[in-house]
Amino acid sequence: MAVEIRFTAASVARVRFALSLLGETVLALRILLGTGGHAVHEPWVRGARPLLADERELPLLRALIAGPLPSFLFPVPQERLPSMAAELEVLRATEEVFFRREYAAVLGIPQEEAPEPEAVLPRLAAALHRCHELVVAPRWGRMRAVLEADIGRRALTLVDGGVQALFAELHRDIAWDGGQLVVHGRRTPHSVWTVDTGGHGLVLLPSVFNWPHVGVDKSPLTAASIRYPAVGVGLLWEPPPPALAGLVPVLGRTRTALLTALAEPLTTATLADRLGITPSAVSQHLGALRGAGLVTTQRRGRTALHLRTERATQLLEPQV
Template sequence: MGTVRFGVHDVVNIRFAISPLGETVAAFRAALDPGRYAVHLPWLRTAVPLVEGRDLARRTAPLADLVRRTAVPEALTPPPRCPLSEIEEELARAAVGAETADAVRAWWRAAVEPHWPRMRALLEADIAHRTRQLAEDGIREVLAHLHPTLSWEGDRLVSPHLPSPGPGRADVVLDLDGAGITLAPTVFAPECRLLAGDGTAPPALVYPARALGPLWERRDPAGDGLARLMGRSRARLLAHTSSPSTTTQLAARTGLSPGAVSQHLAVLRGAGLVTSHRYRREVHYTASDLGTALLRSP
């Protein structure tokens, strides 16, 4: 039985986050045991040959050893801290050696990074749904509807299938003690799990994201109609802003120069199709509701 006990200060310190490191490790586990992840079959068709290939198998051997030895490699998956974390930030906090970190990077670049924009877009859509639910129904409903196995009882979140953090602590109550908790949706993990706080971040509850069905659908997000309307370069840029992206990232994804990307973004922003916000020293661009609706239209 897994139990998380909340106090008043914990309720006001609930936040959401996304973990590229956690998703990378979970994706590796899925490729090692594809029979449990039928919903990801389109991705698995390319990922399984990668993990079985001689070169990548050699480079990811330390990661394979760690994943096979423990169901939840906590040293490799610290609790995420924000929705815009980068994998290198999380690797710097992980308690693993250089060989394991290099193995994670190899798998990330080969099997996860090419699909990360669409994965992150789905995770962000889940967070947007939960925050709307928070505004309409309150935090109790958000917590109670994260997964069918979870229930809210008094001041506790309880599930018979929710492992408590730490080996051999299946029935131990996790008392948040005012630190709050981070809610982190995941694409690959089929069930909820708890990550203990590590001193730099509070505990995290990882839960399966909703609406996984369309994740691997193949479509051209910058279709001919949209390209004729605004030009192919701007249509491609708009498609790549389905998740927050910097000018440098957009240039790398589209093959356009950073200067051209900036000019096109200025036009898209002026038309109300993208929004921008600053995070640390970077400006991230995201499709607005209008831009998203335009991308989804036939």
């Protein structure tokens, strides 16, 4: 089915980018539970799938993501990168009529037979949090680097060529046509589903786990949204270069990841966010790396910026 997203002049000016931990977790689970995915994710699947064996809410998760995905699982981020906790709070607060309509449509039951949201959403949010911690959070640092790099690339295109140039390169299934955005479906190309932005704008979300497809929220409550495949996903699950693989047993996975990230100056908070660990843990690891002469820290007012040293860079680069 083709989806046509209608714009007003105001909504064109409100095209923005965001990342969604909740959305990526839902899409990751769809792959792990065997209802989607691409062979490019197979190295990750082999390690992640066994981690879900003890999840008690797998029947609920399977029921909701086996077919068309309900829109309430993908609340549109109000900021560029909301926390998982903030997104789950929005999920738990899903409006009853919207929840029952989407739930009934996904399960193929009459809307009056759908349960009350209070009976489902707290269980669902708790399960998604547990699954996120198991299968997404450990790899989020590397995933985020890919997603952020994609946004940076698209932002430059938007600045240089405007929305027409942006949409022209976003995906082969996306076309800007006379002030309307058309996402072409594969199954029934002659039918069209219309989405009106209503002045709320459009949020573009690069995705790892929706790769290589495009996803459109057909029932937006506010801004319209499109999930598109991020550039670089094909390299995401490749094993680290020999130099990095050799450092992990010596320094540990976290300290090796810190050195890899510190090719540019970063704050403690940014490092914690990228690696999915606490700021205090980052500070502890940085202290050890500074003591070994692998990290240097400079203060600018109240902000501390960390950067790896030349010695660390030599350790990370393969020897020839």
